[in-house]
Amino acid sequence: MNTSVEGKKVRFDDQYLHVELVDRRIISTPIRWYKELQNATFNQIANYRFICANTGIEWPDIDYHLSIESMLIATSQAEAA
Secondary structure (H helix, E strand, C coil): CCCCCCEEEEEECCCEEEEEECCCCEEEEEHHHCHHHHCCCHHHHHCCEEECCCCEEEECCCCEEEEHHHHHHHHHHHHHC
16 A cells, blocks of 8 residues: 655645645645744745655745645544544
8 A cells, every 4th residue: 555645735824734635635734733834924835845756845935844744643643632
């Protein structure tokens, strides 16, 4: 089974970071979980690129990197609590 999660598109609103995967699933996590993103400007957050074969996201303006898999793990842990 292939467990790699590849991102396709990132969007965000006042409360959530949303990542659309290539298989059409959407992961949404509270933006407050990522202080660097929460403190960034709209333009800084909008300037992202996928890295590591589309399994991670980089925001070069704020030197921040996020694994898409870590978003899934954090979501699972929050649901278990």
